[in-house]
Amino acid sequence: MKFYAGKKSKPTRDLHGRTIAAQAGMDNQFYNAFDTERLSNWEATGDFRTPFQMDRDRVLHTPAFRRLQSKTQVFWSGEYDFYRTRLTHSLEVAQIGRSICHWLRADSDLLRPDYYIDPELVEVVCLSHDLGHPPFGHAGERSLNFLMKDYGGFEGNAQTLRLLTERIFSVKRAGMDPTRAFLDGVLKYKTLWSELRREGEAPENHFVYDKQAKYLDWAMGGNDFPVEYTPGKARDQFKSIECQVMDWADDTAYSLNDLADSVRAGFLSIHRIEQWAEETEEPCGEGTPLGDLIKAIRGNRVEPFAGKRIGKYIQSAHLQEDTNCMSATTNRYRYKLVVDEEICRESEVFKKLAFEVVFLSPELKQLEHKGNYMLERLWAVLKTRYIDGQNIGGQNFQILPKEDAEEIESMEDVNDRARLVCDFLAGMTDSSAARLYKRLFIPDFGSIGDLVG
Known part of the structure; x- marks a missing residue:
C-alpha cells in the first residue's frame, strides 16, 4: 500500500486559534488528527462546525442524496406514498445509528463525557450508506454487476465510495473530500474486485473497485492487512466502530421497518407467516418473535410493534475492547460492537421471513425482471x-x-x-x-x- 503519504494534519482551528471541536463544545478525545484528516489534506478555518458536521452537511445538500427519494427500498418507489424509499430508509438508519451512539455513551464504562463515538459522524455514515445504489433496488445492483463483468464489476457500496471520492458534486465531477473517519465508516467491504475473481468468474458482490485501492490504502493509513485478514469475509469483518454501528442500524431498519411495509402492502399476512413458520419449523406461538408479530397484525399495531422493537435492538448493543493492527493508531478500531445473541437471532428470523416470503414472491420478481430488462x-x-x-x-x-x-x-x-x-x-x-x-x-x-x- 503506497497511497498514504504519512502526513498527519494539524487539528482544525478557527481564526482565533481554537480547535473546531472545542469551539463547537465538543472536545471529544475519542478522535485525533488521523481521523479528521481529509483526502486533500485541506483544513477548514473559521468554520463553527466540526469536521464531521461538515461531512454530514455536504452529503445532505447533494443531488445524489435527493435521488434516493425515488429509488426502490423494497417496493417500487412512487407506487404508494407510505412505502419506504432509499431516502426514508437512510433517514431511519441515521436515527437508529445516532440512538445507538447515545445508548453506548450511557451504557458503557469504556466511554466518558469527553470520550465517545460521535453521533454526527455515525449519522453521515448512515445517511450515505446507500448513496451508490442504482434504480430498482438490489435487482438493479445485480443487473449492473452482470453488465459490468468485463469492466471491473458494479457494487452499491463501492459506488458509494466512488461518489464520495470522485463524483458526488456533478458540476465539478469531483468528490466531497471526506474525512478519513467518514470514508472508513462507509467501507463495509475491504476486498478488491480482482481479489475475489476466480477462474474467469466475476464476483457477485461485497467488493470495492480495483482503482479504489488507493482510497482503501488511505483509509487504513498505509497499513497492510495482517495475513489472517484474507480477502473476502474475513477482511470485510474488519470495520471501524462507526461502520459497525451503521451496519447494526441498517439491520435493525431492514428487520423491522421493511417488515412493517410488507405487512401494510399485503405481502405478509397471518396465514403466510404461519405457513412459512410451519415450512421452516420456526416457532410462532405466544412469546416468540413471530408470535408477537402475528399478535401485532391482529391488533393492527404493526408500526408500534416495530417501534418498540427498535428500542430493544438499540439497547442490545454493547462495546467490547479489541486489539488489532489499527487499534494503536485510532480509537475507531479499539472497540467492537457486540449485540445480544437473542436479538441477533430474532433479527435473522425476521430478515429470512421477509426475504423468502416477500423478496422471492412472484409479484416482486416480475417487477425485478422488468427493471432488469430496462437496464x-x-x-x-x-x-x-x-x-x-x-x-x-x-x-x-x-x-x-x-x-x-x-x-x-x-x-x-x-x-x-x-x-x-x-x-x-x-x-x-x-x-x-x-x-x-x-x-x-x-x-x-x-x-x-x-x-x-
Whole structure:
C-alpha cells in the first residue's frame, strides 16, 4: 500500500486559534488528527462546525442524496406514498445509528463525557450508506454487476465510495473530500474486485473497485492487512466502530421497518407467516418473535410493534475492547460492537421471513425482471454508442446529455468509458430510468421537452 503519504494534519482551528471541536463544545478525545484528516489534506478555518458536521452537511445538500427519494427500498418507489424509499430508509438508519451512539455513551464504562463515538459522524455514515445504489433496488445492483463483468464489476457500496471520492458534486465531477473517519465508516467491504475473481468468474458482490485501492490504502493509513485478514469475509469483518454501528442500524431498519411495509402492502399476512413458520419449523406461538408479530397484525399495531422493537435492538448493543493492527493508531478500531445473541437471532428470523416470503414472491420478481430488462436495453444502446464508439443504424445519435457524452468520449481506455456509462445508469432513479427507456423504445412516448436524467 503506497497511497498514504504519512502526513498527519494539524487539528482544525478557527481564526482565533481554537480547535473546531472545542469551539463547537465538543472536545471529544475519542478522535485525533488521523481521523479528521481529509483526502486533500485541506483544513477548514473559521468554520463553527466540526469536521464531521461538515461531512454530514455536504452529503445532505447533494443531488445524489435527493435521488434516493425515488429509488426502490423494497417496493417500487412512487407506487404508494407510505412505502419506504432509499431516502426514508437512510433517514431511519441515521436515527437508529445516532440512538445507538447515545445508548453506548450511557451504557458503557469504556466511554466518558469527553470520550465517545460521535453521533454526527455515525449519522453521515448512515445517511450515505446507500448513496451508490442504482434504480430498482438490489435487482438493479445485480443487473449492473452482470453488465459490468468485463469492466471491473458494479457494487452499491463501492459506488458509494466512488461518489464520495470522485463524483458526488456533478458540476465539478469531483468528490466531497471526506474525512478519513467518514470514508472508513462507509467501507463495509475491504476486498478488491480482482481479489475475489476466480477462474474467469466475476464476483457477485461485497467488493470495492480495483482503482479504489488507493482510497482503501488511505483509509487504513498505509497499513497492510495482517495475513489472517484474507480477502473476502474475513477482511470485510474488519470495520471501524462507526461502520459497525451503521451496519447494526441498517439491520435493525431492514428487520423491522421493511417488515412493517410488507405487512401494510399485503405481502405478509397471518396465514403466510404461519405457513412459512410451519415450512421452516420456526416457532410462532405466544412469546416468540413471530408470535408477537402475528399478535401485532391482529391488533393492527404493526408500526408500534416495530417501534418498540427498535428500542430493544438499540439497547442490545454493547462495546467490547479489541486489539488489532489499527487499534494503536485510532480509537475507531479499539472497540467492537457486540449485540445480544437473542436479538441477533430474532433479527435473522425476521430478515429470512421477509426475504423468502416477500423478496422471492412472484409479484416482486416480475417487477425485478422488468427493471432488469430496462437496464439491459439501456446498457446495450449506450454500450454500442459510447463504450464501443459505433454508430447506431448507420447514424451518430447523441443520446446522453452533452456533458456526460463529452466526458465518456474523452476517455481512451474502454474500462473508463464503461465505468462512466455505468455511473450514468446507477445515478438514475426508478422513474427517470423508466422514462428514458420509454423515450428510446416506445414509439408514442416522449416529447422534445422531456428530461433525460
